Amino acid sequence: MAAPASNAAAPDPLDRYSRQVRFPALGEDGQRALMNSRVTLCGCGALGTVLANHLARAGVGHLRIIDRDFIETHNLQRQILFDEQDVADNLPKAEAAARKLRKINSAIEIEAVVTDLDHSNAIDLMGDADLILDGTDNFETRYLINDAAVKLNKPWIYGGVIGSEGQTMTIVPGETPCLRCVIETAPPPGMTPTCETAGVLGPAVAVIASFEAVEAIKLLAGKKEALNRNLVMVDLWDWTFRQLKISGLLVKVDCPCCKHRKFDWLEGEAGSHTTTLCGRNAVQIASRRPEPLKFPDMAERLRPLGDVRHNAFMLRFATEGYEFTVFPDGRAIIKGTNDVAKAKTLYSQFVGA
Amino acid sequence: MPVVRIPTPLRPQAGGLDKIEAAGSTVGEVLADLGRQHPAIRERLFDGAEIRRFVNVYVNNEDVRFLDDLDTPVGEKDEVAIIPAVAGG
Numbered sequence: 001m002a003a004p005a006s007n008a009a010a011p012d013p014l015d016r017y018s019r020q021v022r023f024p025a026l027g028e029d030g031q032r033a034l035m036n037s038r039v040t041l042c043g044c045g046a047l048g049t050v051l052a053n054h055l056a057r058a059g060v061g062h063l064r065i066i067d068r069d070f071i072e073t074h075n076l077q078r079q080i081l082f083d084e085q086d087v088a089d090n091l092p093k094a095e096a097a098a099r100k101l102r103k104i105n106s107a108i109e110i111e112a113v114v115t116d117l118d119h120s121n122a123i124d125l126m127g128d129a130d131l132i133l134d135g136t137d138n139f140e141t142r143y144l145i146n147d148a149a150v151k152l153n154k155p156w157i158y159g160g161v162i163g164s165e166g167q168t169m170t171i172v173p174g175e176t177p178c179l180r181c182v183i184e185t186a187p188p189p190g191m192t193p194t195c196e197t198a199g200v201l202g203p204a205v206a207v208i209a210s211f212e213a214v215e216a217i218k219l220l221a222g223k224k225e226a227l228n229r230n231l232v233m234v235d236l237w238d239w240t241f242r243q244l245k246i247s248g249l250l251v252k253v254d255c256p257c258c259k260h261r262k263f264d265w266l267e268g269e270a271g272s273h274t275t276t277l278c279g280r281n282a283v284q285i286a287s288r289r290p291e292p293l294k295f296p297d298m299a300e301r302l303r304p305l306g307d308v309r310h311n312a313f314m315l316r317f318a319t320e321g322y323e324f325t326v327f328p329d330g331r332a333i334i335k336g337t338n339d340v341a342k343a344k345t346l347y348s349q350f351v352g353a
Numbered sequence: 354m355p356v357v358r359i360p361t362p363l364r365p366q367a368g369g370l371d372k373i374e375a376a377g378s379t380v381g382e383v384l385a386d387l388g389r390q391h392p393a394i395r396e397r398l399f400d401g402a403e404i405r406r407f408v409n410v411y412v413n414n415e416d417v418r419f420l421d422d423l424d425t426p427v428g429e430k431d432e433v434a435i436i437p438a439v440a441g442g
Contacts, residue, residue, distance in 0.1 A: 135442060187440065245414055
């Protein structure tokens with residue numbers, strides 16, 4: 001048996017990216033910049049899995065994936081990094097995505113963070129990033145990301161999808177309008193459809209996330225001059241594509257966030273974290289315990305009361321028509337009610353205050 | 354007559370149409386005529402006399418807040434687009 005050739009040259013780390021390095025607008029300098037960059041991805045559902053897939057394959061050096069949720073079968077229609085085994089294994093989305101992406105590209109660092117992004121952890125989770133990406137499904141979190149990005153003076157990219165249509169815009173603090181300049185306030189619940197009520201097509205998500213990803217690559221590769229500075233809107237069903245000119249809003253709007261540096265979401269004045277999960281007949285109970293919950297002990301205590309299963313990432317407990325998913329930090333999603341007060345009672349009853 | 358583009362979420366309040374001709378020489382007049390033709394859409398767009406803050410209106414792809422808001426002039430061949438924020442993802 002031949003011994004491995006010890007004098008063989010180490011493979012060039014750029015080889016695996018040769019097809020995009022040959023794209024002249026990116027080039028070798030752009031690729032090296034990508035490989036030295038850090039991204040925080042907020043949310044790893046439909047938009048997030050497509051974003052993470054593009055960026056991990058493109059060679060972004062450090063990818064932090066934050067998501068609070070677990071995988072359900074109805075996610076598989078559009079959340080491209082997950083499979084049926086992940087559902088059976090009760091894996092959190094961030095962890096399942098990281099496992100899949102490490103098989104795709106072992107040359108980069110991928111960090112899974114299973115948590116609810118909120119005002120208490122946003123700066124820590126975004127502070128070391130070169131770019132923040134929006135893979136979320138709600139405006140509360142987007143305004144929080146916007147606050148943190150403006151405060152930290154870091155670029156971020158908004159994306160949203162519903163039905164067959166979507167929107168995206170890139171925010172570079174100080175150079176472009178911020179999210180609050182363009183969308184002054186979020187639509188109140190009930191005034192706007194959600195993916196649960198209006199549905200969503202996988203290809204629409206993939207198009208918007210791909211627009212976000214290409215702007216991310218430009219920013220990280222140091223090609224800021226190539227950025228699209230419009231609010232881009234696409235409807236795939238009726239083939240409309242629109243670029244809305246928003247750059248003038250930077251001087252026109254008296255923005256509380258980017259002009260007056262009032263960070264309502266980051267300072268915890270807006271938004272709540274114990275919240276109904278829109279359209280899902282579920283409530284998320286916020287909690288951050290200093291010590292992780294001991295799932296084996298908890299499971300033993302709950303077993304006489306209902307069906308309990310657990311792994312390292314979550315404990316699932318079904319009783320009286322409710323289904324609890326509890327995370328080690330104490331956060332829980334309770335299915336079977338939209339009533340926050342009822343959910344809090346159930347939480348203290350079964351998980352403990 | 355100017356044409357108003359109706360976004361998907363508002364089409365149920367607009368007889369299912371994706372574009373509607375509405376009369377007027379300013380954004381305010383055009384949207385008021387739209388509201389007369391389809392009263393159900395009025396409530397979704399306006400809070401009293403003001404456009405709801407989560408609804409953005411564009412004339413020929415320019416945000417009216419950068420122009421003259423409801424007083425922005427609209428020509429016979431112009432397009433007024435109503436663009437609500439998209440939350441999902």
